[in-house]
Amino acid sequence: MTSSDAFVARLREVGESRYHHRHPFHVAMHEGTLGPAQLRHWVANRFYYQTRIPLKDALILAKSESAEFRRTWLRRIREQDGDGASDGGLELWLRLAEAVGLDRGEVIAHRRVVPGVRFACDDYVSSVARWSLLEAVASSLTECFAPDLMRARAAAWERHYPWIGPGGTAYFRARIGAARRDADEALSFVAARAITPELQEQCVAALERKTDILWHVVESIATTCEET
Ligand SMILES: O=C(O)c1cc(C(=O)O)c2c(n1)C(=O)C(=O)c1cc(C(=O)O)[nH]c1-2
Numbered sequence: 706m707t708s709s710d711a712f713v714a715r716l717r718e719v720g721e722s723r724y725h726h727r728h729p730f731h732v733a734m735h736e737g738t739l740g741p742a743q744l745r746h747w748v749a750n751r752f753y754y755q756t757r758i759p760l761k762d763a764l765i766l767a768k769s770e771s772a773e774f775r776r777t778w779l780r781r782i783r784e785q786d787g788d789g790a791s792d793g794g795l796e797l798w799l800r801l802a803e804a805v806g807l808d809r810g811e812v813i814a815h816r817r818v819v820p821g822v823r824f825a826c827d828d829y830v831s832s833v834a835r836w837s838l839l840e841a842v843a844s845s846l847t848e849c850f851a852p853d854l855m856r857a858r859a860a861a862w863e864r865h866y867p868w869i870g871p872g873g874t875a876y877f878r879a880r881i882g883a884a885r886r887d888a889d890e891a892l893s894f895v896a897a898r899a900i901t902p903e904l905q906e907q908c909v910a911a912l913e914r915k916t917d918i919l920w921h922v923v924e925s926i927a928t929t930c931e932e933t
Pocket residue numbers: 758794844845846847848850851854880919
């Protein structure tokens with residue numbers, strides 16, 4: 706095993722052990738035991754995370770001197786914001802919000818966002834602003850673990866929550882392929898540049914921090930939902 710293989714294995718181990726797919730709220734979601742109010746609370750709060758993604762990606766763009774890198778990374782912002790011709794992820798998430806019975810305007814205004822979610826998502830953006838380009842890209846590697854979670858989530862929603870209207874799983878289904886591609890690109894970038902033990906430690910720490918942020922988001926949602 707080369708040191709690069711060992712490094713990639715360590716990054717994968719961080720995801721296996723700390724990714725938010727293990728959180729009891731997500732486990733319950735997949736088992737079909739959440740009620741409509743809990744799903745609505747999750748969707749409304751997670752929209753805040755979704756809206757932070759293009760902001761942090763714009764910060765990452767501004768850290769790179771490479772036109773090639775910027776061109777590739779810019780796609781992530783278009784994926785969320787849309788490009789005029791097709792709707793982006795944020796619009797698909799709003800349709801998901803409507804499909805679970807939320808008011809679009811209330812979701813856009815972040816009226817239901819609880820302080821813990823706001824704090825964790827803002828921490829993601831400010832951490833990316835502070836980190837090096839390499840650390841910031843490494844923090845996005847939670848996306849390596851997102852496709853399996855999205856696939857399981859879409860299947861569970863279709864199976865267990867038939868009351869959810871059309872458009873309820875379009876976001877998750879669209880993200881499976883997009884997240885895989887984003888993750889592969891980011892992993893190649895990180896593996897090629899984190900060539901000293903010190904840089905590798907920084908990348909692992911950034912990825913661990915990101916898993917903490919995602920965990921805190923779902924934990925804050927789970928502990929503030931007053932009804933099921
Ligand atoms: O619903 C999820 O579990 C989940 C997780 C993650 C993630 O692992 O960071 C992202 C997303 N969704 C997502 O929709 C998304 O667009 C996204 C972008 C990023 C990122 O760090 O650049 N993560 C995620």
